[in-house]
Amino acid sequence: MTLSRRQLLQCVGAGVTLATVGNPVSASPPASTTETRRVFVHPRNGLLGDLLDVVEAVGGRTLLEYDNFEFVVVEVPSNRLEELTDAPAVAFVEDDGETKIPDGWSPSLLEFLLGPDRSDCSTHSDQRAPWGLERIGADEVDADGAGVDVGILDTGIQTDHCSLEVAGGRNFTGFGSPGDYEDRHGHGTHVAGIAGALDNGLGVVGTAPNADLYAVKVLDDDGNGRYSELIAGIDWCLSNDVELISMSLGGETESATVAEAIETAHAAGHLLLSAAGNGGNPGNGSCEAETMTYPATHENVLAVAAMDEDDTLASYSSVGDAVDLLAPGTDVESTFAGNEYAEASGTSIACPFVTGVAALVWEREQADGAGSNEAVRRTITETVEPVLESCEDGHGLVDARAALEAETDGDDSLADSGEGSTSTDGSEDGGLVGRAGTALEWVSDAITGVLEWVRGLGR
Incomplete structure (x- = not known):
């Protein structure tokens, strides 16, 4: 077989x-x-x-x-x-070096979403959409992330949670067997729920509810890890063609070795995203404080800052010139370990909103496997909603509706990337080639289609 x-x-x-x-x-x-x-x-x-x-x-x-x-x-x-x-x-x-979940993460359990028997899914409350999901318009789109693999590099994910489905994973922490990627901390399960909790009528729903979530456990049950374990998680995603690599974690020091891993994954067509950090900010629109953690500061990583429900920058959110996007991050409801639900705040909460939107756009790209990272990144950074209009939010607030409308409209600047394609002047541009154009462009599209067909025969 x-x-x-x-x-x-x-x-x-x-x-x-x-x-x-x-x-x-x-x-x-x-x-x-x-x-x-x-x-x-x-x-x-x-x-x-x-x-x-x-x-x-x-x-x-x-x-x-x-x-x-x-x-x-x-x-x-x-x-x-x-x-x-x-x-x-x-x-x-x-x-x-060492890495960990961002500082100050303090979840509050939502008892009203549960019945007397937490293990009995039928007693969980009716499904609710977190405010952040509605704020970025992800509740109004048809795409659901189907067929897109999302690696949650974190403390693991609870595999039998009523509102989650975990496609697989690996444990790299050195504690427990490689196949034990269960979350006994809660952070990874909360992050996973924001990115892709099921649309099954229970508890909460995620941004890309039909994406395939992979529990890549690189932080231990106390939320701590090492760069070597983070790299092992990235390595596993490369080997197993997991397109999106979501990292709601950070370290205090930069690392040339982590940078090499990131650059290799990026060059292979994977999209890497990270929480900016919870180091705080002056609150004056300036990014001179540079409070971000690593690897969010790497240029090949989409760094996500967090905002409050009133569209202001969260006081805990890190700032810096490397911030790319803003997303909801304060008092967000999601899944939690123990088959529970919790409300929590942090840039680690904002990051999976962007990961989920990236999965929606990747689905629209209709690409199986890595290769569309530049096209997806361009789409979600060029279709933002201006909110703070300062360096604090990078390009702006991620907008699921606008990103998917841009894809549907077939805007040449945001078109499907394809793998290994080039612009008409011969420079590498992520494959953003218009469907209608010169004969050279048509030939490029035809070759790409044949290669996709041949790859499909091997699956």
């Missing part, structure tokens, strides 16, 4: 390994009690075998290898780190 890609991904959810991305490398811990450092090590000239020999020679051990990146994560005695750094086979070494 031949399994489809989606069936294979579901097998991963059951604990079957589809790819070795981010898998711990089996090794005995060092016998010495010498202090150690956990670092990324990048090989010189891509010679990974030589690099691993060097790690072993300095008394270190390899913790993680990746499918799509040649660098590795190692633990090495601190007193031999300089020796590792100076080895001819090593290009550079970088500390494995």
Whole structure:
């Protein structure tokens, strides 16, 4: 029997390994009690075998290898780190930084949405649309994200929640088995509900209710993680063709290694989104404070700030020149761990609204797999609603109605990207080529169609 890609991904959810991305490398811990450092090590000239020999020679051990990146994560005695750094086979070494859910996240349970038996879905209240969903017009569109894969890189997702359906996932935290991506914190389930809670008449509904949600657990049950685990999640999304990579998390330091992972995913056609952070702002329309967390500041990541229900910038929302979009983020109702519902605030809440809109537009692109990231990004950033009209909200408030109307109207500047297409002057532009135009454009469209047909035969 031949399994489809989606069936294979579901097998991963059951604990079957589809790819070795981010898998711990089996090794005995060092016998010495010498202090150690956990670092990324990048090989010189891509010679990974030589690099691993060097790690072993300095008394270190390899913790993680990746499918799509040649660098590795190692633990090495601190007193031999300089020796590792100076080895001819090593290009550079970088500390494995920490990441976590944004500060100040404090959910409030919504008891009125539940019956006496939380496990009995029939006792859950009738479905409600969060105010944010209505504010961005996602309740007025026909698209529902069908066929689009969304990776929620977070604390996991509750797989048996009455208002959620989880297509699969992977646990990269080092706690529990790879197939254990259950959310025992609540943050990931809340984020997942905003992006794609089911339109099933119960509890709440998400922005893209028919999108395929993947629980990529890169934060532990306390909401903490490492950059190496975040990269493992990105790596898994690349290997499994998960188009949208949503990261409601952040770290205090920039990382060249994380940047490499982001740039690789972006170049492969994936769209990455991140919460801007909850570092606050002066409230005067200025972005000089630069309070954003990483990776939201990376140019290939869509960074999302948060607003209150009265269309003002939330006091907790980070600001900075790298903010791309604004979205609802305060007192938003969504799903929560324990088969419950909660109200919460933060840029981590704003981010999945944009992720959901991206899924709606991606669906309209009719692209199976990565490749439409530039077209989708352009669409949702060029169809915004001006609200703050300052650097605080980047381009403006994400607008689901306008984004989908632009796609429907077939505006050449927002047209379907296709994979690997170019503009008529030969420059790469994400494939935004008009349907009607020169003979060269027609040939390009025809070739793209044939390639899509051939790829379809292999699915």
